[in-house]
Amino acid sequence: MSAPAGWYSDAAGAPRWWDGYGWAEEYRVPPDPLPPQVAPGTSSRTVWVWLIVLLPLLSLFPLFLYLDQMLRGMVDLVALFPTSGSAPDPQRLLAAELSLIFNPWLLVMTVIGWGSAALYVWFAFLDARELERRGFAAPFPWLWSLLSPLVYVIGRHAVIRRRGGKGAAPLFVTIAIQVAVFVATMVWTVVLMFQVTAAILPGK
Template sequence: MYTTWIWLVVLLPLLSTVLSLATIGGVSRSLAAFAHPSPANLVLLTSPGYLVSSILGWVIFALSIVFSRLDHRTLERRGVERPFHWAWSFLAWPVYTIGRAVIVRRVAGGRGAGVLWASIAVLVVTIAAGVAVSLILMSAMLQLVHQLPSTGA
């Protein structure tokens, strides 16, 4: 009981993760502008990498909702009674994919666990990448703090 749509929902977050890792260098370099107070400090929020990453994050969120709806409709057409509702994807993509996998396994006699395991694997990868990005940004911010002029106390 696999559909193309469910695999798109499961794998789409990897695109956002790859983009975050690709743009983190530019974002961390943009943090250096905050060491010197000026109107140019908005460079971080207007940097192309940050803007593309932010916009793509929203696009991926919207696409995961659309693909969840298409998957739900496909399951209904294949005769699955009361498939896991696609609106759960508004909370987060893993909610829909894991819930869907549980329902499909129940209906399909134990088959369909691939979506569950793929969702868990993608979730682990995205969390690990998030931790890495957080560590890189924290390192950049700590370097920024050391560059700030001391005020003396």
Template sequence: MSYAPPTPPGWYPDGAPGMLRWWDGTAWTASTMAMPSPAPVATPQHYPQVPAGTPTNTPWIWAVVAVPLAGLVLTIVQLVLMQQMMQRMMATFNTMMYDPYASDPTNMNGLFVWTNGLMTITMLLSFGSLLLYGAGVLFAYLDHRDLGRLGYQRRFHWAWSFVNPVYPIGRSVVVRRQAGTGQWPMWAAIAIAVTSVLTAIIWTSAVLSSFYAQFFSTVSQFS
């Protein structure tokens, strides 16, 4: 026959729910106690928190946000120049249609010089846009560096600034998870990006529609 070892003294579940009773090793006693609640499980914190009051923005992040805004201004100037060039070409075309003798080399050379001048300005503006692009990458790097100095252990990598507006968005998300705030650069960057795209689409569509309408109107008069 097998031998069952005696139950050691200790607290064991009682018949009442949530209660424990003391077993002295030989018999149940009158001592009871409530069953302790289980200790909460500590969940690992993937984003360490910064001290309250830590700045969430640096001057460089606002420079990153402002770069596309400056690019929008250059885009508008380029669109205006393109509109003027197309209007000038259309006016010259109309003159040639009504007066064939107006197509002498002097007038054509003047048109070519004027058009080449506008194209040169447009190329310079495009070069300026490229410089702004590089400045945005530099500003993102400086912002990434200063966030580290402020105590942010987790930071969105500055190289994402090559894809606008990914850096301000990702950076704001990571900062918010550590500081509880700091999302305004993200919303500003999104608003500027949407405005830039809509401006280019609407303006280009309007200019092309006006050009083709005037062109076909002129051609229909001589058909």
């Protein structure tokens, strides 16, 4: 009597579908094994990941100063063009344009940006090493921090969840900071448009 239809091990030991009369060509794909799990309650929060999360705040102060000076410079530049249609004074126009290009806070932001990029990589390396010490096998590669600290934090969180670890706060704080910077940039853009419009149409 033939065995009922179902999954059985064939002669090679592979799980294969038996239709009740013979072996079908369909094989069962074994599920992916779970990655090595950490001890329950193992925290993934390290001082290094918090430094990666909070380091962008270092550039916010010079960023706002740069945007403020840029806004003033653009308003001054627009104000040089008289409403009568005559050409503005060349020397004053050149000085206004140079003040926009050679903004000292732009240099400060550039230096902070390069320094922060180096620190992101260093902190990510130390973070990955600390996670390995806590039992997280094969943590998210720290070299991804070269692309973006946000990419590293997101990938890190995904790997930690698969390992059974806890600690989603760094991811949430990172997203909150990114959203806040985006909103602040949009607000500044709107303010810039109103200021320039007011400079062009002072009587309206």
